Amino acid sequence: MGRPCVSGSSEIDIDYEKKIFKTASVEIKEGDVITIDGSSGRIILGSVPTVKPEISGDFSKLMSWADTIRKLKVRTNAETPLDTKVARDFGAEGIGLCRTEHMFFDEERIISVREMILSKTKEDRLKALKKLLPHQKKDFIDIFKIMHELPVTVRLLDPPLHEFLPKSEKEISEVAEVVGLSVKEVKSRIDELHEQNPMLGHRGCRLAISFPEIYEMQCEAIFKALSELKKNNQKFAFPEIMIPLVSTQAEIKIMKDLVINTARKVQKENKVKIKFLVGTMIELPRAAIKAKDISKHAEFFSFGTNDLTQTTFGISRDDSGKFLHDYIENKIFSIDPFISIDEGVEDLIKIAVTEGKKQNKKIKLGICGEHGGDPKSIYFCSKIGLNYVSCSPYRVPIARLAAAQAEINK
């Protein structure tokens, strides 16, 4: 990995004892944030925003050679118009993971999201969801336009609801006012929603089993966005609706029916016909093992290898920093399993691929964990015959090259 480096700066005077360095104008202490620009040699106070580089000349030539060789498609993980644009410019062939929860965190919308969560009755909840719908629709219109003619996998809401709840006193009283509850009531509702282990709690499709209206609203927004684009004769992306955290056949069956019914309703209202797929994340060991049953109702699998690695090992990634280093030091792990796919996780993926194909020969297979941008993992994906990898926008060219190398070395 390249490290930006500025060297030979005689203008700085370092004092190791006091843990400071001085320049003509300022004194910088340990822990202060600075920015260095290894391209010009500048040292700048604070954190500075950055802009993306261009692919041109020899680089674009090499990439074009790689593109003619590779069979694996390269998609991106993106949920903002900016990231989507960057990724498409870097050669992404669709979105493999468009998270919808980030759209909920927007300042203007978070109040409505909180209103929805704190609602006591379904009626109140539907009212709050109705306010969110136009926002979600607009987000989807932007992304579907940028990724026109390419597939976009939209993952329905995944994180546990309490992540959206207010934390500070000020926020709590603000929400209380909007929802028409007392501060005390809001606080007790927050306590109710608290989970011991949110990663394994009320999240993913489990939320939609309890509150189907949330996914119904999201699907309505997706299909309304598509209908609008189609009616305006604009080019748009091919939608793939993805259900998170599925572990049983029954879950995916209920969810698929929900998506299809909502899609039908919107298409009928708008008198349009829209093609789409419904599929699932494979991010729990049970889902991988029972892939044959699940694939009866899923038209695609997308391996969420971040969570699949966490749940296979029973390791929470956020807590792994404390011991991962010791595991590597003691040669228990040769490499961080969150960087390159572990072989145990690989075995689960292999089972899911084989079993899924047994049931549904045409099943579309992809990976959307961060491993999708790791050359070693890409080699594995190519070998077992996935259709695509999906990675962060800035890793798209890396994945394109790695996919070509995997094909050559096959």
Add this chain to the structure above:
Amino acid sequence: MNKLILNFKSKNTKKIKNPKNLLGGKGANLSEMGRMGLPVPPGFTISTKVCDLFYQNKKRLNSSLINQIKKELKIIEKDVKKKFGDLKNPLLLSVRSGARVSMPGMMDTILNLGLNDKTVKALANKTSNGRFAKDSYRRFIQMYGNVVLGVESYHFEELIENYKLTKGVLLDTDLDEDDWDGLIKDFKNIVKEKTKKEFPQDVYKQLFGAISAVFLSWESNRAKIYRKLNQIPSEWGTAVNVQSMVFGNMGNDCATGVVFTRNPSDGSNDIYGEYLINAQGEDVVAGTRTPQYITKKAKREAKVEALSMEESMPKVYLELHKILKKLEVHYKDMQDVEFTVENEKLWILQTRSGKRTAKSAVKIAVDMVKEKLISKKQAILRIDPNSLDTLLHPTLDEKSSLEIIANGLPASPGAASGKVVFTSEEAERLNNMMQDVILVRVETSPEDIQGMHAAKGILTARGGNDKSCSCCCKRNGKTMCFWFE
């Protein structure tokens, strides 16, 4: 047992399937160059298998190996018409490490081996150059003392600095034969003081000590960390190359240098490198004298006065240029070549695939396809996908207001923000907590490589004069280059 040690000219090498596995990168390339008919000083490679045997045999060379090494030495003696330890025409040797993949600066090298109080006089007589002989001897004591006997380098450097101060001169080249004579005594005394033993006068004892030290350096902390970062298995071991010395420091018709067959920082198809007249290998990297450019073009672009090799040694330059092109066509890759000129005679000491920036790697691969040297598929396989990261690095948004607090040399591209830390340990600690840090050091040393790896960016107050490197580290006065690709 007969393939444990191989002469550079041995025909057996051709039959070996993966010569790099057995002979190490350096050894395999030396024997390949020997077979191409290039001017390589005679020598032999002690294979990586012996490294295994050495560690199995309680870190000692067994007697059968010692006999084989002595036998190979006889062949060199015949070849160069000199004798090891001879009092008239002594053979001097270099002993260098060579793993399967190059690990620049990580393992040990010993030059001028075979000098002692007596052979140094023979060398002086033979070359009619007393200063050269004494200078070579003190270098040998210094290197051997440091690498084999474990006497810290700075002890020697301090002695030289103090001597120069007393004499009132600035450069090593201002010291004469008598000065070095005095320093040799001081050097031997410091060795005795630190090791409680006399500096070894038996040339065979010197040789076996040096070979053992190179094997031992495979398990040094530096090498271990480098292996870990670059995922090099420890079972590979290192080979040892024993080669007759050629001298770049015998006068002004001598020189030594390192040269890339193409520019390693931008990939342009111009040879690029540095050389020093009247110097030995380590002077080029030691920074005690400023090396000069190889080509006129590079000299012009750097706006310096001192003559390029193209101007000062035009004939040798042309020969070097021809060999470089030949090597590139043979290996079908950009090469990093070490050479020495001894009394106007060019010797090639080493060739290896040259390290390069991501940008130049892409340019070189695409250019070589155009030149029909390699196929498109080969070009694709040449590029480490992860290295593209540097080309995809975002640059600073110039529209935002920048409070520039200082400037330095642009040593490795890309921009990074993070918390300032002053130690590698702190950089690692915060990195483990998923925090971005900028490592700030006066200068970086190989001990810092873990911290450099943990940091998002590196800022140093010193170093960085070698533009062909991503990052330069100074250790014992040596500039070492680390490539974070």
